[in-house]
Amino acid sequence: MxxxxxxxxxxxxxxxxxxxxxxxxxxxxxxxxxxxxxxxxxxxxxxxxxxxxxxxxxxxxxxxxxxxxxxxxxxxxxxxxxxxxxxxxxxxxxxxxxxxxxxxxxxxxxxxxxxxxxxxxxxxxxxxxxxxxxxxxxxxxxxxxxxxxxxxxxxxxxxxxxxxxxxxxxxxxxxxxxxxxxxxxxxxxxxxxxxxxxxxxxxxxxxxxxxxxxxxxxxCVAYHQKEKLEGIVYKITYDKNTRLTHILLRGGSLNVKDEVYQKEKIHQIRIYHGSKFDLVQTAHEGDIIAVTGLHSLEIGMDLNGQYILEKPQIVPFLSYRIVLPDDCNQSDAIRKLRNLSYEDPNLHFHYESEINELRIQVMGEIQLEILKQIIFDRYQLPVTFDMGQISYYETISQSVEGVGHFEPLKHYSEVHLLLEPLPRGSGLQFCLDCSPSQLSLSYQNACLHYLKESYLKGVLIGGAVTDMKITVINGKAHQKHTEGGDFKEATLRALRQGLKKAKSIILEPYYAFKMTLNQEYMSKVIFDLELMDCKFEITQDEMIVIKGTGPVSKMLDYPLRFKDSTKGSGHLSYQLDGYYEVNNQEEVINQIHYNSEEDPYYPTGSIFCKNGSGFYVPWNQVEQYMHLPLKKTYQPPKNNHRQQVIDEKELEEIFIRTYGPIKHRLSKDMNRKIEIINNEKVTILPECLLVDGYNVIFSWDELKDLAKDNLDAARMKLIDMMCNYQGYKNNVLILVFDAYKVKKNDGLIEKYDNIFLVYTKEAQTADMYIERVTHDLAKNFRVVVVTSDALEQLIVSGRGATRMSSREFEMIVSHTHKENYDEFKRKNKVMKNYLLDDFKGDK
Known part of the structure; x- marks a missing residue:
């Protein structure tokens, strides 16, 4: 079977x-x-x-x-x-x-x-x-x-x-x-x-x-039988106080009393059916088992202690500080809570002993509530959590070599790390590229161990470092004075010094979202998305579909606001898309108030020794004191000309040979104004006026009164007024009217005298049409949009157009008509003509 x-x-x-x-x-x-x-x-x-x-x-x-x-x-x-x-x-x-x-x-x-x-x-x-x-x-x-x-x-x-x-x-x-x-x-x-x-x-x-x-x-096809013992640890749980290691056997068989990683002996083999289990003496290829007696194997390892499972694709983006009760043993409580990370490595328990703070990362409020219940049931600890915050990450945009030196009296170590940026979502990679003759493999492996096991803190806001390849490329030890922990100090200082040298970037989590909504709500939703710095594209069928990405920090509470904006008729789905560069890096830095050079637990500088005592050297001066040269240097191009020292007399002779004898200027010559001629040509684009027709009609008193009796008459009068106005201004004028309620209407664009008339198609408002064409017209015209819709004004201004209210436009049209009419009367004075004037001279 x-x-x-x-x-x-x-x-x-x-x-x-x-x-x-x-x-x-x-x-x-x-x-x-x-x-x-x-x-x-x-x-x-x-x-x-x-x-x-x-x-x-x-x-x-x-x-x-x-x-x-x-x-x-x-x-x-x-x-x-x-x-x-x-x-x-x-x-x-x-x-x-x-x-x-x-x-x-x-x-x-x-x-x-x-x-x-x-x-x-x-x-x-x-x-x-x-x-x-x-x-x-x-x-x-x-x-x-x-x-x-x-x-x-x-x-x-x-x-x-x-x-x-x-x-x-x-x-x-x-x-x-x-x-x-x-x-x-x-x-x-x-x-x-x-x-x-x-x-x-x-x-x-x-x-x-x-x-x-x-x-x-x-x-369904079964895996081929394998004689060699192979297994994957995919889960860790606890039955009361007994640790259960859940394993899928990919090959071979496993018996009670067998020894695996770290020579730990298996006590029981369980095959679970819900809450019940069967005890077996031997498990075979293809079985999923839970074994007792193993304490060193972790999730993702094989039975030899090697990590073979990939890192998770979905990572938590909310960070919370665990608040312990005052009357508990803090160190014992922290030790117990950190055991939870063996069951769920994605919780990312991070304990800073210097400030006695324990933080975790979770996906949401429900997980937090479940975690709180588990802690109470298992350890009888009534913990609480402070306000959550977005988990930011830090990375770099360029390769850089970092140097760390640790040399207080009777200690010595120096480490050089090459930091290289990786594509988004790559995580951290650690490598060795150092000759054993320069630094022994045991010290090199120690450097890697410290990098893998330590919390690698950024220098902008103190966020965790990610998307980076860190390579040990050089190092030095002292045969007599180097102690076990010296290379931890030098390695972490090298990382911090490299981060200070490089251009660091803050990354924040982004959602990928999809929205489905009716067209009447599109303007409001687009306005919200632009305010949240979202990138999106819109497709239109029976419903409006908007797909895009946006920062979690600005979209956390948006599902409720989206429901209100669409009056419950819209549908929004979203998921974590990954971490990307923040749009407001300076704002985030100012909010967090982290100073990397004042962080006593993660120093950016190094310790050197002089006259029998150690002294601190800031990160930007370390390379003046380091004992090993940089391996990756980036020197500016050298000048090809030969440098010479020339005295003033020789310079004066050269000047006379080139420009003639020196003439002293009179005071009036010194007062001459120097005109700076700017030959740069400035291209002024022609004006294009987009007018929301019905918005203007119901904003102008004259047209609004007429519309009460006859809307068509009001529309024709506005068209005539726009034709006259275009004749004065000689611009491109597009007058847009809503026709979205007209069934089976495909829309109409026509030339009427000297202006363009647009009647929108079914289910398309004038606002929607203006928003769509504004972006395209802005490439070739100075676009001015006339509407009193405040939301529409904000949207078009973000698309490169100038906004003008309907009332303001009424004043301009009236003033332009009066000004041109007065000019016409000035140039064409009224003369009195009599019927027989032309015959007075013929007698």
């Missing part, structure tokens, strides 16, 4: 746990299906999970179906527990992505699908709750193909294999010859993620569950 490890993943409330219950029920493992709402499901057995109705911790269960034994991992669906879910992905053979048929594709669904793609996990899509769906399976499949992958096919349809056959010529040949592509081709295409089978059903009603299990039994 083959063994397959599958994981169930989904956005919260999609029905993951119910699907797990259905698997157990269909396979005969349980006689009655548990329910989340009744708090009796097999896998959600923790009290806090049953109270909240959500999965907090990933759980394992084993069941058999026909020829396959499935190790099932049910993962959390809430975004706050993404790290718990992500750790499970790297041990999966196959994944089931559950989609709620009523809600469709949700924000976390996209995040999970991207993670599955990153870790290359073959995926089945199960569309759950079809018994309550608003859409048909075909409509839902189209949405899935549009938003996840076009290679998602309905596994129950007759054309399923035909669709797969089009993916490869050999598949097509087999299909045309045999009517199907064959077992091997199906297994291979599925395993290599060439397609994603979709099954539509209901876990609660056990609809299409047998079909889903049959498909996995038939086409």
């Amino acid at each position: 083959k063994k397959i490890t599958i994981g169930i993943l989904a956005h919260v409330d999609a029905g993951k746990t119910t699907l797990s219950e259905s698997f157990f029920y269909q396979s005969g493992l349980i006689k009655k299906m548990g329910r989340v709402d009744k708090k009796d499901s097999l896998l959600d057995y923790e009290q806090m999970e049953r109270e909240r109705g959500i999965t907090v911790f990933s759980k394992e269960g084993v069941f058999k179906w026909k020829n396959t034994s499935f190790n099932l991992i049910d993962t959390p669906g809430h975004v706050d527990f993404t790290s718990e879910m992500e750790r499970s992905l790297q041990i999966l053979d196959y994944a089931i992505l559950v989609i709620n048929a009523r809600e469709g594709i949700q924000s976390h669904t996209r995040t999970i699908f991207k993670l599955l793609e990153h870790f290359n996990v073959p995926t089945i899509i199960f569309v759950n709750k079809m018994d309550m769906a608003y859409q048909s399976s075909k409509e839902l499949l189209k949405q899935i193909q549009n938003e996840l992958s076009s290679f998602c096919f309905d596994a129950s349809e007759a054309d399923f294999q035909e669709n797969i056959s089009l993916l490869d010529d050999s598949y097509l040949d087999a299909f045309l010859e045999n009517g199907d592509i064959g077992q091997y081709n199906m297994e291979n295409a599925f395993k290599n993620r060439l397609f994603f089978p979709c099954v539509f059903g209901s876990a609660l009603k056990n609809d299409h569950i047998s079909f889903l299990l049959d498909f996995m039994d038939q086409y």
Whole structure:
């Protein structure tokens, strides 16, 4: 019987746990299906999970179906527990992505699908709750193909294999010859993620569950048998005070009393089914086990203590300080709390002993509440948390060599580090590029150890350093005076000195978002996005769709404001996109008030020795005292001319030979004004006037009164007035009228005398049209927009246009008409003419 490890993943409330219950029920493992709402499901057995109705911790269960034994991992669906879910992905053979048929594709669904793609996990899509769906399976499949992958096919349809056959010529040949592509081709295409089978059903009603299990039994391929012992630690938990190390065996077998990393001996081997477990003497390839007796292995390690799992793609972005009760033993409490980081490395516990402060990083408020409950249940510590803050990171924009020297009396070490920037999201990399003849390998490895184990602090705001390659390129020890911790001091001082030399950058977390809304709310939403420094693009179909990215610091509370802005009709989904450069670096620096040169625990300078005592040298003077030369130097280009010393007499002779005898100027010559001629040509762009027609009509008293009786008459009068005004100004004038309520209207642009008239198309307001064309026209014209809409004025000013209110424009039009009419009368004086004047001279 083959063994397959599958994981169930989904956005919260999609029905993951119910699907797990259905698997157990269909396979005969349980006689009655548990329910989340009744708090009796097999896998959600923790009290806090049953109270909240959500999965907090990933759980394992084993069941058999026909020829396959499935190790099932049910993962959390809430975004706050993404790290718990992500750790499970790297041990999966196959994944089931559950989609709620009523809600469709949700924000976390996209995040999970991207993670599955990153870790290359073959995926089945199960569309759950079809018994309550608003859409048909075909409509839902189209949405899935549009938003996840076009290679998602309905596994129950007759054309399923035909669709797969089009993916490869050999598949097509087999299909045309045999009517199907064959077992091997199906297994291979599925395993290599060439397609994603979709099954539509209901876990609660056990609809299409047998079909889903049959498909996995038939086409899921087990890993090849390996005789060598291989295992991956993917989770650490505690059963009371007993540490459990959860391992997936990739090869070989493991027995009770076997010794692994650090010669630690296995006491028990457990195979879990929810909260219950079976004790076994031997575990085999493909088993997921929890063992006791191991204390050195950590999450991500193999059984030899080597880290083999990738670093997480999703990292927490909120930092909180843990406030301990006053009457507890602080050091003992901190030691206990730091043990939680073994269970969840993404918490990033950071303890600064000098100021007795412990901080953690979390994804959100729910995770914080769960963590608070765990600390109280396990350690009886009623901790609280202070106000959270955004976790900023720091990196550099250029390569630089940092130097650290530590030489108080009877100590000695010097280290040179090369710091190089890496692409965003790369994290930290540590390397050695130093000759053993210069610095022994034991000292070089010590430098790497200190870099990996220490909190690497930036110099702008004290944020953690990231996206950087740090290489040990030189160093020096003293045969007699170098002590064990000397290289820690020199290494960290070299890092800080290099950061001070380089141009540092602050990084902040960004959301990737998608909005769907009605057109009438678009202007307000765009205004909000521009205020939050978001980058976005807009597409228009039946609804307005806006996709983009924006800083978390400005978007944290935006979901509520978006709901208000769209009166509850809009849909917003977002997920963490990564860390990018802040737009307001100086503002962030001023808010945090960190001074790197006054930080006593992370010095930027070095210690040198003179006359038997050590003295401190600031970072910008270290290279004047260092004992080893820089390896990576960046010297400015040298001048090619030869330097000479010339006295004044020789200079005077050269001047006379070149310009003639020296003439002394008279005082009147000294008073001459020197005119600076600027030959730079300034191009003045022609003016383009964009007028919001109906806004002007209802702002001008004359037109507003006329509009009460006849709107068409008011519009024609405005058109005539604009024609006259354009004749005075000789500019480009575009008069825009709303026609968005006219059904099946495609819009109209026409030339009327000397101006352009625009009637917007259906569902497009004048505001929307003006916003769209302003950006394009600003390249070739000085655009002036006439409207009294305050929001519209702000938006167009941000797009390079000059704004003018309708009232102000009325005064200008009136003044221009009067001025030109007066000029016309001056040039054409009224003369009295009599009928017989022309005949007076003929007598």
